Amino acid sequence: MKYIALSLCLFAAPVMAQEQFDCVMDPAELVQIGSPVAGLLARVNVSRGQWVQAGDVIAELTSEFEMTTIELLEVQASSHAALDAQRAGLALIEGRYARTQELMDRGVATQDAMAEVEAELVTAQSLVVQAELEQEIARRELERARAALAQRVIHSPIDGLVFEKRMTSGEYLTSDGYVASLVQLDPLHVEAFLPVELFADVAEGQVVTIRPSAPIGGEYQGTITVRDRVFDAASGTFGVRVELPNPDGALPAGHRCFLELE
Known part of the structure; x- marks a missing residue:
């Protein structure tokens, strides 16, 4: 009888269910830096892996x-x-x-x-x-x-990291070309797909936990900013986007993670 009573108490106790879903941490912006005018590059002032701020001079055309x-x-x-x-x-x-x-x-x-x-x-x-x-x-x-x-001075539109340096001084930049690619890593945009059964339980502004996969690890708090209103009928899912603060750039973009709902 003692074991039966204990079992009943365990079943009666409230349980906080937590669900995890696969996700990916993407950069908030990926910008290919070009120019509204074509011309010969006099200087390219950045290199791959360099941090830049909005307004910094990326490159200059001969003028x-x-x-x-x-x-x-x-x-x-x-x-x-x-x-x-x-x-x-x-x-x-x-x-x-x-x-x-x-x-x-x-x-x-x-x-x-x-x-x-x-x-x-x-x-x-x-x-x-x-x-x-x-x-x-x-x-x-x-x-x-x-x-x-x-227009012949090319500025960075964002705070970010030089992901790719495509051209160097002395090369000709066409109107549809670009000098470098920049990524904005603060915040990160976490993309995930959740079952449609959870649609009513998820709302914009809701705080969720993001757990980056190894070797990064740890857990971080993010906020849902987008909840898709169009379902994917084939998989029975809908997309969400979580804005994840990353002020020091410690979290890399393009890494897998788990999104945890309570």
């Missing part, structure tokens, strides 16, 4: 032509000679117009003389507007040239 263009446009944009000359001419015509108007009021100047000065005034005003427009165009051309020069 002597663009720099010379900028110097020329800076001279044009900063020159006020043409505009000053047209404004001075307008001031003279405005003075003549005022004097002619005064003579007209006194009955000394003729209507034809007044019409001639008015025509000269309109022409002078138009020339000033044209000179202002040309200087504004020169400023805009300078801005465009500086933007074109900036």
Whole structure:
């Protein structure tokens, strides 16, 4: 009777069930660093395995032509000679117009003389507007040239690790090519497939345990950020993604793991 009572107590005790599922730890981003313009690589500043931060210069294209263009446009944009000359001419015509108007009021100047000065005034005003427009165009051309020069400097869009260095200085980079590949390792994205029976028990924002396979080991806490709404009918599963913090980069990407649900 003592053994029967003990068995009943064991069956009555609550049990916290834990389930483990295969998963893979992937990098959050895999970026192939290219350029919006083609050109000859003057410098490539990274090597495989190097850590970079967002904004770091990955590579630079040759830019002597663009720099010379900028110097020329800076001279044009900063020159006020043409505009000053047209404004001075307008001031003279405005003075003549005022004097002619005064003579007209006194009955000394003729209507034809007044019409001639008015025509000269309109022409002078138009020339000033044209000179202002040309200087504004020169400023805009300078801005465009500086933007074109900036495109020849390739920056890292993410904090990450250089996974592959594809090109080096002296090689020609095409518009559809890339210099290097970067991977973002913080956070990691853990991908797993769970049985559809667990769909109602899994939610975005839920904390789960990730156990990397040997030789890494250990256990880490991650948060479910994606729960697929489309099932795989053939396997009877649905996908989930877990965001796993990896601030020091200790956990490698591309490694197998186990996802544990409670």
